[in-house]
Amino acid sequence: MADPVNFYFDFSSPYSYFAAQKIDSTVEACGRTVRWKPFLLGALFKITGSQPLTTIPFKGDYCLHDWERLGQMTNTPWIMPDPFPIPTQAAGRAFYWLDEQDPNQAKAFALAAFNTYFGQGINIATPDKVIEVAEGVGVDGTALSVALQEDDVKQRLKDETQAAIDAGVFGAPFFIVDGEGFWGSDRMWMIKRWLQGRNA
């Protein structure tokens, strides 16, 4: 069976939020599966010299409007959260801890976390909020609370962030399909075309 498509994202990336709504259905329609891979965009920005979109002259204002418009056009709830961006260590750690036990539950958590932050405008930076979101999709909050303190859980997110950088990820969302990289939520059509060509 072919490898899954890797979907690299940060829980604080608006375009990743929009991509998260449709990547599974897009890829599964082509007979493949998606492996979700949260990472820390801040660590990557230190290497690339990039900055959060909203702080970039001209582009920042455009993006604020674009996210609102994307929400309307794709029927995706959108509230520009404040604060933005936020640290996403807790969410990322929770994700990989869940992923080891049940990848589908990890995805459900990731979608819920995204929807809480960008769909409802609620800050998900703290471990407490992350645990609450996880409980909402059936996760044992007490066990997660313990896990979030563990060194190997913390290390896992660091390792995944480094692995993403090593794989050539330089922004979010980013997709790697059989070694081929695609950057941005606008590239669903291209991923589809690529998978169809491969699987034809």
Next chain:
Amino acid sequence: MADPVNFYFDFSSPYSYFAAQKIDSTVEACGRTVRWKPFLLGALFKITGSQPLTTIPFKGDYCLHDWERLGQMTNTPWIMPDPFPIPTQAAGRAFYWLDEQDPNQAKAFALAAFNTYFGQGINIATPDKVIEVAEGVGVDGTALSVALQEDDVKQRLKDETQAAIDAGVFGAPFFIVDGEGFWGSDRMWMIKRWLQGRNA
């Protein structure tokens, strides 16, 4: 009748080249027309602090590969030209001079200039080359040669570049539809959706 959609581009912008292949058919299918608006991206970069894509770490290598892939996927001839980027004053001046006489011929020239640079990899920076390209679409080369020296022709491109900046253009390709801005060659779907919503 509704205003045309403005298509802002630089003759040295690869993503503008790809957008140029499809913007007219996309917009015309929605019952509207397109006004082509070349400008000098270099003048804009001085304000935004941006740089040519190929010089940006990580993103540069990605784009080189992406253009190749876009060419294949959209059946658009693609040769990465060298030198890149190039000054596009001569092409921009020729365009607006033609546009005053015959907007359709100006578009035909613009497409031919794009195809010469990115489809065949031939430098179109010099007035001589621009005249040759223009002659290929039926333009009087001698008249164009004289026009390219005229101060008002030179001033027109400066004015159009400033007008683009004043209208909120901060990259290329950029589209303005009834005051609504769209950035990037990946946004054809959104322009279409926007026009359909307006014209529904």
